[in-house]
Amino acid sequence: MSEQFTDRLWRKVQPIWEAYLDHPFVKGIGDGTLNKEKFKHYMKQDYVYLIEYSRVFAIGSAKAPDLETMTMFANLLHGTLTMEMELHREYAAKFGITNEELEATEPSSTMTAYTSYMLNVSQLGGVENAIAAVLACAWSYNYIGKELVKWPGAADHEFYGNWVRMYSSEDFTEIAENCKNLINEYATGKLERELQALEDIVVKTSKFEYMFWEMAENIEMWPTDKIQSTVG
Numbered sequence: 001m002s003e004q005f006t007d008r009l010w011r012k013v014q015p016i017w018e019a020y021l022d023h024p025f026v027k028g029i030g031d032g033t034l035n036k037e038k039f040k041h042y043m044k045q046d047y048v049y050l051i052e053y054s055r056v057f058a059i060g061s062a063k064a065p066d067l068e069t070m071t072m073f074a075n076l077l078h079g080t081l082t083m084e085m086e087l088h089r090e091y092a093a094k095f096g097i098t099n100e101e102l103e104a105t106e107p108s109s110t111m112t113a114y115t116s117y118m119l120n121v122s123q124l125g126g127v128e129n130a131i132a133a134v135l136a137c138a139w140s141y142n143y144i145g146k147e148l149v150k151w152p153g154a155a156d157h158e159f160y161g162n163w164v165r166m167y168s169s170e171d172f173t174e175i176a177e178n179c180k181n182l183i184n185e186y187a188t189g190k191l192e193r194e195l196q197a198l199e200d201i202v203v204k205t206s207k208f209e210y211m212f213w214e215m216a217e218n219i220e221m222w223p224t225d226k227i228q229s230t231v232g
């Protein structure tokens with residue numbers, strides 16, 4: 001079988017994604033030792049992240065040149081709003097957070113930077129930019145889920161097991177595979193400089209993913225929060 005665009009992307013992002021598996025937050029989910037306050041912060045930030053991420057699917061759907069691609073994006077959008085975000089709503093309920101409070105989460109600097117970047121690149125260019133913007137998100141979470149599920153006890157953990165099962169599940173794998181298939185389809189026949197631009201989006205979003213794990217681990221909001229201010 002000839003090389004796919006995702007094979008080339010994998011070679012670029014592999015070192016960054018391997019660092020996710022070594023990250024204390026991700027390891028804490030896998031071995032069940034993660035501090036719950038850190039997870040609560042992550043889950044709230046991730047919920048508002050997923051709202052913006054869903055908009056990227058909506059942009060992809062609007063830019064789609066054919067009904068098949070439009071349907072693919074619509075299904076990815078639906079899967080995120082229902083299956084994936086339901087996981088967050090369930091965790092929020094365990095923390096005594098209502099859906100309304102969850103949706104009203106104040107975004108951190110990292111979450112704002114990451115989603116602003118994704119939304120910006122997906123508004124520019126064609127439908128392939130929207131696919132590139134979400135690819136690392138879907139694929140890397142599935143990569144992490146499939147690794148963590150191999151850790152003894154990870155899938156059965158009384159608190160973090162749901163997270164591990166969800167991101168390693170067949171349904172989530174299908175989401176990741178659909179994103180990979182879309183980028184491979186749209187990369188076909190593109191010029192090298194166009195492929196380079198798509199690769200750059202996938203590498204940058206992979207770096208943002210790492211920053212997101214850092215934000216969660218350190219319970220970060222905005223670095224300027226340390227400054228006494230009356231502005232708010």
Ligand SMILES: Cc1ncc(CN)c(N)n1
Nearest residue numbers: 046049050137138141212
């Ligand atoms: C930050 C982030 N990136 C990716 C995913 C997987 N959709 C997520 N839930 N959150």
